[in-house]
Amino acid sequence: MININDILETINMIKEENLDIRTITMGISLYDCAGDDIGVVCDRIYDKITRSAERLVPVGRELESELGIPIVNKRVSVTPISLVGGKYSPDDYVKIAKTLDRAADTLGINFIGGYSALVQKGFTNNARNLIESIPEALTVTNKVCSSVNVASTKAGINMDAVALMGNIIKRTAYLTRDNESIGCAKLVVFANVPEDNPFMAGAFHGVGEPDTVINVGVSGPGVVSSAIKRAGHCDFSTLADTIKKTAFKITRVGQLVATEASKRLGVPFGIVDLSLAPTPAVGDSVAHILEGMGLEKCGGHGTTAALALLNDAVKKGGVMASSHVGGLSGAFIPVSEDAGMISAVECGALSLEKLEAMTAVCSVGLDMIAVPGDTSAAVICGIIADEISIGVANTKTTAVRLIPAYGKGVGDSVEFGGLLGYAPIMKLREYSCEEFIKRGGRIPAPIHSLKN
Amino acid sequence: MKAVITVVGHDAKGIIAKVSAKCAEAGANIIDISQSVLKEYFAMIMVIEIADLNCGFTEFANDLKALGEAENLDIRAMHETIFDAMHKI
Numbered sequence: 072m073i074n075i076n077d078i079l080e081t082i083n084m085i086k087e088e089n090l091d092i093r094t095i096t097m098g099i100s101l102y103d104c105a106g107d108d109i110g111v112v113c114d115r116i117y118d119k120i121t122r123s124a125e126r127l128v129p130v131g132r133e134l135e136s137e138l139g140i141p142i143v144n145k146r147v148s149v150t151p152i153s154l155v156g157g158k159y160s161p162d163d164y165v166k167i168a169k170t171l172d173r174a175a176d177t178l179g180i181n182f183i184g185g186y187s188a189l190v191q192k193g194f195t196n197n198a199r200n201l202i203e204s205i206p207e208a209l210t211v212t213n214k215v216c217s218s219v220n221v222a223s224t225k226a227g228i229n230m231d232a233v234a235l236m237g238n239i240i241k242r243t244a245y246l247t248r249d250n251e252s253i254g255c256a257k258l259v260v261f262a263n264v265p266e267d268n269p270f271m272a273g274a275f276h277g278v279g280e281p282d283t284v285i286n287v288g289v290s291g292p293g294v295v296s297s298a299i300k301r302a303g304h305c306d307f308s309t310l311a312d313t314i315k316k317t318a319f320k321i322t323r324v325g326q327l328v329a330t331e332a333s334k335r336l337g338v339p340f341g342i343v344d345l346s347l348a349p350t351p352a353v354g355d356s357v358a359h360i361l362e363g364m365g366l367e368k369c370g371g372h373g374t375t376a377a378l379a380l381l382n383d384a385v386k387k388g389g390v391m392a393s394s395h396v397g398g399l400s401g402a403f404i405p406v407s408e409d410a411g412m413i414s415a416v417e418c419g420a421l422s423l424e425k426l427e428a429m430t431a432v433c434s435v436g437l438d439m440i441a442v443p444g445d446t447s448a449a450v451i452c453g454i455i456a457d458e459i460s461i462g463v464a465n466t467k468t469t470a471v472r473l474i475p476a477y478g479k480g481v482g483d484s485v486e487f488g489g490l491l492g493y494a495p496i497m498k499l500r501e502y503s504c505e506e507f508i509k510r511g512g513r514i515p516a517p518i519h520s521l522k523n
Numbered sequence: 524m525k526a527v528i529t530v531v532g533h534d535a536k537g538i539i540a541k542v543s544a545k546c547a548e549a550g551a552n553i554i555d556i557s558q559s560v561l562k563e564y565f566a567m568i569m570v571i572e573i574a575d576l577n578c579g580f581t582e583f584a585n586d587l588k589a590l591g592e593a594e595n596l597d598i599r600a601m602h603e604t605i606f607d608a609m610h611k612i
Contacts, residue, residue: 078568
């Protein structure tokens with residue numbers, strides 16, 4: 072028999088603390104859509120996606136009502152488009168992007184990820200063409216998300232790719248200037264990119280994945296925040312235990328949804344991503360969790376330690392609750408999507424440098440950060456190179472999703488609305504790194520003995 | 524297959540009767556009821572068997588939700604599995 076208090080706890084988490092399943096993402100391989108004629112390839116891609124994920128949204132809704140928990144997003148990730156066999160020009164790739172967008176509309180999903188290239192060691196012609204097409208692709212589509220992996224711990228950092236991405240991000244910001252440079256919110260530059268991540272904008276269906284797969288991303292910053300509040304002034308061991316227990320419960324729901332979705336869709340279950348993903352809604356903030364631990368404001372000294380504790384405890388609690396864990400698993404710290412982060416930036420407590428330090432101990436990286444529109448491509452490259460180095464040196468995923476908001480400067484803000492939120496423009500250091508970036512080539516992979 | 528109905532809100536007359544009537548109408552068999560009133564707040568938990576439900580579960584849950592809205596209560600029907608998953612190892 073179920074205990075009444077347990078039932079009320081679950082109801083309270085959903086009703087008062089914004090517990091939800093953030094996303095059910097179906098991964099779909101597009102290898103078998105290869106071909107010589109771009110029209111045929113687009114048809115194959117459209118057919119494969121709409122056929123494979125036909126029941127994704129209805130099944131998501133069914134589970135939502137049966138289990139009584141919101142499943143916020145239903146999404147699709149596909150094989151990195153640059154790996155779909157054939158020889159394509161940048162214009163061809165834009166056609167594929169439009170096809171993906173059309174498939175997303177047909178399915179009723181809100182994002183489709185995988186307009187991606189993996190270039191950590193070097194470019195194929197297709198990868199280069201795809202990357203060149205990104206600004207236009209993100210301008211002419213609404214739901215397509217793009218990512219580029221420019222580095223890995225084993226390969227080092229492809230600085231040519233970093234240099235290229237600086238320009239691509241600037242161009243994307245310019246082309247989508249009438250819409251707050253929103254194209255950049257759908258473009259992520261990665262190091263050590265996970266191949267089974269269900270979260271956008273970085274999701275794609277990795278090379279070693281089965282034909283189709285179901286990955287689920289959980290959420291629940293509000294639940295963790297409330298649990299910490301209830302625990303009161305306890306010591307760090309008790310605090311970590313409280314977070315672990317809460318993460319366990321949250322993840323169990325994710326596992327349940329993932330297994331049920333997989334069963335009903337007849338698609339293998341991949342992983343549960345144990346991420347604390349904030350939204351701009353009140354009470355759904357990772358920054359507020361950190362502040363709940365005793366920081367006056369997120370971004371002050373002590374923030375990195377608090378975040379490290381949180382991230383570790385979430386993983387420890389979540390790992391036992393799920394049969395397979397993967398993706399980005401950790402705490403997300405996107406600025407525009409987190410009410411607490413926005414407020415910390417606005418009052419000057421949280422700087423870009425502190426955010427960078429925080430990314431050394433949690434998942435993702437410099438995420439959804441708006442910077443002045445006149446920032447040079449070289450400075451953007453410098454920010455990317457710094458952040459990517461943290462990932463490469465620490466054998467972890469890091470990423471950069473910057474929005475150089477066209478025509479805006481410090482003091483302005485960008486408003487995306489919905490889950491993407493709004494972001495105050497952050498101040499950058501103005502010293503040039505142009506000569507450094509211009510060197511080109513690769514930064515060698517780091518040594519992994521002599522750990523210091 | 525079991526489901527759990529929870530009713531939370533200000534105490535009022537006839538809440539149990541109304542929810543039970545909906546269950547009977549939909550062919551749900553009530554297995555267990557527990558309720559408590561704390562000050563003016565009312566919380567009821569009902570475990571029901573839904574194998575013989577004569578409508579879809581979504582429809583049933585929506586009906587109860589609508590009843591809740593009309594009575595100014597929060598009424599939810601959820602499959603038992605979510606509670607098992609979260610609270611049993």
